[in-house]
Amino acid sequence: MKIAIVGGGPGGLYFAALMKQLDAGHEVTVWERNAASDTFGFGVVFSDETLGGIANADPVVSDYMQRHFARWADIDIHYRGKTMTVGGQGFAAMYRKDLLEMLQRRTQEVGADVRFSTVAPDIEELSRDYDVVVAADGVNSQIRRQFESDFAPSVDARPNKYMWLGTSEVFEAFKFFIKETEHGVMQVHGYPFSDKGSTFIVEMHEDVWRRAGFDATEGQSLPPGVSDEFAVGKIEEIFAEEIGDHQLLLNNSKWLNFTTVRNASWVHDNVVLLGDAAHTAHFSIGSGTKLAMEDALALAACLHEHAGIDQGLNAYETERRPVVESTQRAAQASLEWFEVLGMYAGQDPVQFAFNLLTRSRRITQENLRLRDPDFARQVEEHFASQQDSAEVAPAMFQPHSLGPQRLANRIVVSPMNMYSAGDDGVPTDFHLSHLGSKAMGGAGLVMAEMTAVSRAGRITPACVGLYSEEQVAGWRRINDFIHSHSASKTGVQLGHAGRKGSTKLMWEGIDQPLDEGNWETVSASALPYGPGNIPPNELGRDGMETILSDYVQATKNAADAGFDVIELHAAHGYLLSAFLSPIANHRTDEFGGNVENRLRFPLEVFDAVRSALPPDRALTVRISATDWIEGGNTVDDAVRIAQAFVDHGVDGIDVSTGQVTADEQPAYGRSYQTPFADRIRQEVAGPAGVSVVAVGAISSFDDANSILLAGRADLIAVGRTHLYDPNWTLHAAVEQEYEGPGAQWPNQFRAGRRKPPSARTDAVRPRLSLLRDDELIDDPHLRWKPEGQREPAFSGA
Numbered sequence: 001m002k003i004a005i006v007g008g009g010p011g012g013l014y015f016a017a018l019m020k021q022l023d024a025g026h027e028v029t030v031w032e033r034n035a036a037s038d039t040f041g042f043g044v045v046f047s048d049e050t051l052g053g054i055a056n057a058d059p060v061v062s063d064y065m066q067r068h069f070a071r072w073a074d075i076d077i078h079y080r081g082k083t084m085t086v087g088g089q090g091f092a093a094m095y096r097k098d099l100l101e102m103l104q105r106r107t108q109e110v111g112a113d114v115r116f117s118t119v120a121p122d123i124e125e126l127s128r129d130y131d132v133v134v135a136a137d138g139v140n141s142q143i144r145r146q147f148e149s150d151f152a153p154s155v156d157a158r159p160n161k162y163m164w165l166g167t168s169e170v171f172e173a174f175k176f177f178i179k180e181t182e183h184g185v186m187q188v189h190g191y192p193f194s195d196k197g198s199t200f201i202v203e204m205h206e207d208v209w210r211r212a213g214f215d216a217t218e219g220q221s222l223p224p225g226v227s228d229e230f231a232v233g234k235i236e237e238i239f240a241e242e243i244g245d246h247q248l249l250l251n252n253s254k255w256l257n258f259t260t261v262r263n264a265s266w267v268h269d270n271v272v273l274l275g276d277a278a279h280t281a282h283f284s285i286g287s288g289t290k291l292a293m294e295d296a297l298a299l300a301a302c303l304h305e306h307a308g309i310d311q312g313l314n315a316y317e318t319e320r321r322p323v324v325e326s327t328q329r330a331a332q333a334s335l336e337w338f339e340v341l342g343m344y345a346g347q348d349p350v351q352f353a354f355n356l357l358t359r360s361r362r363i364t365q366e367n368l369r370l371r372d373p374d375f376a377r378q379v380e381e382h383f384a385s386q387q388d389s390a391e392v393a394p395a396m397f398q399p400h401s402l403g404p405q406r407l408a409n410r411i412v413v414s415p416m417n418m419y420s421a422g423d424d425g426v427p428t429d430f431h432l433s434h435l436g437s438k439a440m441g442g443a444g445l446v447m448a449e450m451t452a453v454s455r456a457g458r459i460t461p462a463c464v465g466l467y468s469e470e471q472v473a474g475w476r477r478i479n480d481f482i483h484s485h486s487a488s489k490t491g492v493q494l495g496h497a498g499r500k501g502s503t504k505l506m507w508e509g510i511d512q513p514l515d516e517g518n519w520e521t522v523s524a525s526a527l528p529y530g531p532g533n534i535p536p537n538e539l540g541r542d543g544m545e546t547i548l549s550d551y552v553q554a555t556k557n558a559a560d561a562g563f564d565v566i567e568l569h570a571a572h573g574y575l576l577s578a579f580l581s582p583i584a585n586h587r588t589d590e591f592g593g594n595v596e597n598r599l600r601f602p603l604e605v606f607d608a609v610r611s612a613l614p615p616d617r618a619l620t621v622r623i624s625a626t627d628w629i630e631g632g633n634t635v636d637d638a639v640r641i642a643q644a645f646v647d648h649g650v651d652g653i654d655v656s657t658g659q660v661t662a663d664e665q666p667a668y669g670r671s672y673q674t675p676f677a678d679r680i681r682q683e684v685a686g687p688a689g690v691s692v693v694a695v696g697a698i699s700s701f702d703d704a705n706s707i708l709l710a711g712r713a714d715l716i717a718v719g720r721t722h723l724y725d726p727n728w729t730l731h732a733a734v735e736q737e738y739e740g741p742g743a744q745w746p747n748q749f750r751a752g753r754r755k756p757p758s759a760r761t762d763a764v765r766p767r768l769s770l771l772r773d774d775e776l777i778d779d780p781h782l783r784w785k786p787e788g789q790r791e792p793a794f795s796g797a
Helices: 010-022 048-057 059-068 096-109 123-129 142-146 206-211 229-238 288-305 309-339 349-357 365-371 373-386 429-440 469-485 541-560 575-580 600-612 635-647 674-688 701-709 720-724 728-735 747-752
Strands: 002-006 027-032 043-046 070-072 075-079 082-086 091-095 113-116 132-135 153-167 174-181 184-192 198-205 256-263 271-273 400-402 405-407 411-413 445-452 489-495 565-570 618-624 652-656 691-695 715-718 770-772
Touching: 002 010, 002 123, 010 027, 010 096, 010 288, 043 048, 043 096, 043 184, 043 288, 048 059, 048 288, 059 091, 059 096, 070 184, 075 349, 082 349, 082 373, 091 096, 091 184, 096 113, 123 132, 123 142, 132 142, 142 271, 153 206, 153 229, 153 309, 184 206, 198 206, 256 309, 271 309, 288 309, 349 365, 349 373, 365 373, 365 701, 373 701, 400 691, 411 429, 429 445, 429 469, 445 469, 445 565, 469 489, 469 541, 489 541, 489 618, 541 565, 541 600, 565 575, 565 600, 575 600, 575 618, 600 618, 600 635, 618 635, 635 652, 635 674, 652 674, 674 691, 701 715, 701 728, 715 720, 720 728
Parallel strands: 002 027, 002 132, 027 113, 075 174, 132 271, 411 445, 411 715, 445 489, 489 565, 565 618, 618 652, 652 691, 691 715
Antiparallel strands: 043 091, 070 091, 075 082, 153 198, 153 256, 174 184, 184 198, 400 405
16 A cells, blocks of 8 residues: 655654554655654643553554653642642653654654655645545645545634743643733643653633733744744743743744634545644643544554555544544533633632533543542532531532522423423423422422413413413412422423414424414514524514513412412523524614613513512523524623623523524534533622523533532523433432432332342442543543652653
8 A cells, every 4th residue: 555644743653653564565655844853842641541552553652652751640720829739630741852753763663754854745646646645734734725625624713822831840740820910810731741841831811912912023923943032031920930940941932822623524535634634622631642643543443454445544534533523522611611711710729620620521520539539529518618508418419599599409400391281371280290200309499391471472382371360270289289299499481482483392393383273473573483484573562561461460470379480581582582682683673783772672571570579489581692603692692681681680590592593503512501601600690699500411410510519500400301310319319329408308209219239330330420422431540649649740761
């Protein structure tokens, strides 16, 4: 096989060495435009998983790396004059220059043709003359650009500025230095790479960068290999305490913006992308070198194991893409966390440290309990003290005050439309069973589904309402049952379907218009929800007054029916949400245009509901924090919307997203809506003492606890998981071996609060948390070591 490799970085060189070892008859040529002695950067980080693959494939390379590694088990978080140390992490890194020199030697030893200081031939020539062409030419890949229509790349330059430096100090742990300056928050990511120094990456938001005066030389282009000495001088001043008596090391050190690279395809004919040309992951969660060498392992194995080149290339992408995308999801969460680092500056050191550790969702509370049980316990104790709670318990079982209502725990059953009402919107025994079972299952707050304030405000003919005496009586029966048989509070979500009304039941065709019996709908503008929906009428002032009156009466009815919490539904494209979104609201009067005008009618409704509500009941509002479509509301808009409701006296904000238009493109994933709740809590709700509810693909008690402990939300709403297991909250208590006031079993069920012996799974506890979206941690290398037994970082020859 004739193989051309464009790019002589670690990924390209390692692939060349592997292919020659698999078959000495392969003709392998590497082109590298830089000299062999040119290398930029300092330390590169590896995982034990990657090292295991390298050891199996090439013991020579593995042995060299093992002897030159710096290893450490701790993370030190320096914040507000305190150092929080967390053990059990298990890292390894080495000097990038040493790695490259070793791979250069190894590649030449096995007989590959490596051509340094040489520009590769044109890609058309290479793809014609070689069986396989590997594009390992980095984040700015020329080959990727040349075949852009085939690879369909997404290149996302992020707002943070960072500079890659080194220090002569040999750290004994991975270091996070969080620096609060007059310009804003800056941070350093530091870790050892040899017995002579450590990586020292300085990062900050571009706004902070400008305020600090780092933009003074903006626009000046420095030659390759020349460092930005002006910026380094300022860094030495700002981080003088952290640098101490040691020296900063420079190597092509200049300001960069991290670029996230993704490609719809990694293969075009016989051309394949590898490493940064195919994908990047932010340095705060992983190493591009690590990913590139893993790519090389996978590509070499797939080409060797498959008879045809096409099959081998396709197998490589099929095998590697899910692993890389999982890493990129974690990296994206971490990257975005550091971009908004300034909003966490008010957190105390313990909570801040936990927040930082769990930023990517790879580390969770239960995972941390495996790594460093003492610190995990400290986090729970600290959370209990924040709540003035004498009981140290899992965070989800700590009580919480939602306005005037005291909840026994922090789990909420999300409002979920059941489409099962009786005649004219009356709740039935189905609702009694559905909501009653969730209450007896231990949730602190059980929310009834979106309940129409009028017949015309229903989504479907089978939706419940609160506009008649029969409905009030039906709801009172359900609330009386729940209050008599559980410690749960009850809530109802009041709403008006707007342009999403007059549609079929979900299982008959969600959001599809009725075949017959339709009623007229109204909305902010006469725009249909989707292509098949009937256009609504634009709501005029008279109609607004009628709807205001409907909300007031429904609120009084909800209080009369015994609900403890009323939630105003201003999300998901229903009437109030349609006013808030520029996608659905094209009005030119005082109710359209800027966000303040779009808020006008929803706030009128809110104020009317607030006035009609007895003072002992709580009032929350659900919003869509983003419309998931260009031109729609963003999280910045959501912060302003949330602030308006806070100013008008809301007790809690339930943060959901989307469903405003059928054309949305949501980024689904585990806990995918939590960052929106987090932003609103940090910037708006938290300082005002207003509760924030996180919702959206939160399905494990571990994720629920982690979100709460990090201060990203006050309450956790769980929907579909409660449909799967109505007793989810009580079962979570059993799994966590918790018995206390936050998990109250009905007397009739108390015999079931222990798992039957045959159901025990002590060998593999379900409390183990996810490292990636699909990979459990059970790695002896990640075990905690007691403080005071820290090993030297560098243990090589």
